[in-house]
Amino acid sequence: MKLYANVDIVNRRLASHGMKGNNKKIKSHVAIGKKPLEDGQKEIFIMVSNTQQRQGMKFPIIGNIEQVFTRLVNEGKTTIRFKEPENDLCIHGDPIEVKSFLSVLKKVLSGQDVEKLTLSALQPLSNKQIAGPKRKLTVAKRSEYPVKEGFPQTLTHVKINGIRLAKIDKRILKLMNLTELDLMENEIEILPEDCEALTRLSILNVASNKINVIPRGFSAGQLSNTLTSLNLTSNSIKLLPNHVCQLAQLVSFHIDENELTQLPPSLGNLSKLKILTATNNKIKFLPGSSAALRLEKLDISNNPWDESQARVVSNKLTGVSNLLELSACQVITHKIKYEPEDMFPQLLRYLESVMFCPCKKPIWNNVARAMVKLQLARISSSVSCNGLKEINMDAFLCSSKCLKTFVNNPFAF
Structure with missing residues (x-):
């Protein structure tokens, strides 16, 4: 499991003595991998590789992680606190990639299906690998x-x-x-x-x-x-x-x-x-x-x-809209989802030609049309x-009430 992110390794001992470290995040590869031991067992590490640490800096995982801070994980930020050495690994990367990395780390810590996990071979990276993926x-x-x-x-x-x-x-x-x-x-x-x-x-x-x-x-x-x-x-x-x-x-x-x-x-x-x-x-x-x-x-x-x-340019308002307009109004008002293949092209074009009265009601043909001065500073x-300072706006209204209101004050809605 590999992660490419901005990484800062903070030495807690320096902080406890009032000393400051480098505190500069560096683009790094962070990998969870296993290293064979002499007795045939395998030890799992986190290895950080970058331009300053080309051979990689290794941190044992099992029994060596004091705490993992995840409060800002949705922003792609997390901190892994190690017991030895007394370092904090501060990571800032892509939120999805960081979450995936922490998911694997959690499985390693719990011992769940470790053998089934795809872990990296902890080997030094080439210059091309250290440079990271092309962005x-x-x-x-x-x-x-x-x-x-x-x-x-x-x-x-x-x-x-x-x-x-x-x-x-x-x-x-x-x-x-x-x-x-x-x-x-x-x-x-x-x-x-x-x-x-x-x-x-x-x-x-x-x-x-x-x-x-x-x-x-x-x-x-x-x-x-x-x-x-x-x-x-x-x-x-x-x-x-x-x-x-x-x-x-x-x-x-x-x-x-x-x-x-x-x-x-x-x-x-x-x-x-x-x-x-x-x-x-x-x-x-x-x-x-x-x-x-x-x-x-x-x-x-x-x-x-x-x-x-x-x-008032025209007034085509009638008491009741036709069935097509009433049906289309329900589709738009209730945000009913549809795909182009769900209907005839003519109906699709009709739905897409929707206009809105300032009162937010969808309208098509049963409308009044008015030209009203708009103060641009508003x-x-x-x-x-x-x-x-002002220009005409062309409004389509759904009712006599909206027409009267709009003509008197277009900002009343």
Whole structure:
């Protein structure tokens, strides 16, 4: 069992005499292994190897561990206190890997199935092994692209810029440890449908490509749980689909320099969004849900904003919605899960076209539409909009009551 993590070995004797040690964490291999003894028995050790301890520093386990501190294990931190020598082994690594390591250590200490455990041979590591698994990959030339070597599963950061990449390599989409992916300045046209293996991806930069399609699976799947930053600047996007607003963890969203004429109706559902930039598009008004945003930075400069007077554009409200709309409303309200193969494509598109009244009720055709002035300072602490203080937002309302309330005060909801 091996663990690659930041390690600090603290000498408790120095501390007891008021002396300080190095107190600097070093990237190290921590292994649980067994060493054959002369009498045929095997002794189990923890061995720490790094650039300063290439031969490895060994600590006996059985009868030699005073305490294991696990209060911060969910943050990937643990401390193993040895009796002899009087050292504390302070470990900070990946939470999942640390927990797996402690699980094996617990079995060793309890004597459960020790012979069945896969333990390391306590041998000195090579320079390559000491360097640890590869975490970052940068490709700036086509000749550097790992066509044959592939992408190590240990990668957390991948940066591939300016090599005319036409699509995202499927091997990249299987990197379970990937947290940041930068594919800026390529020729990608479509974002991937299936990102289910990217369980840790937090930052995605695909600026300066040729993206014109954002499939439903991209925003409705795994990335809706992890993606916090999305940069779509300088692409060819004419329509930002409403399902993009299912990326509920987004904090930073950049969609500058595209061909957008409007933003998705459910934009206000991005409750964690703090930074939104949509400069140099063709946007005329913000969606009505924008009143729910609470941003730190909003930059929507260089758009042809509609400066007409506030007004009711249309009123198609009827007493009762049709059966299709009533059924769809139940699916959305109760968050009933569905897959594309569960229904006809027409019904799927209908569900995805959902809008929300400011009262949070899902709506489709049985609506009233109103243009209302939005004071930008109400939704963002920092605003850039070519000097404009307020612009029109286009709202869809579910009832006469909501229409009246919204026209009088769009922030009343």
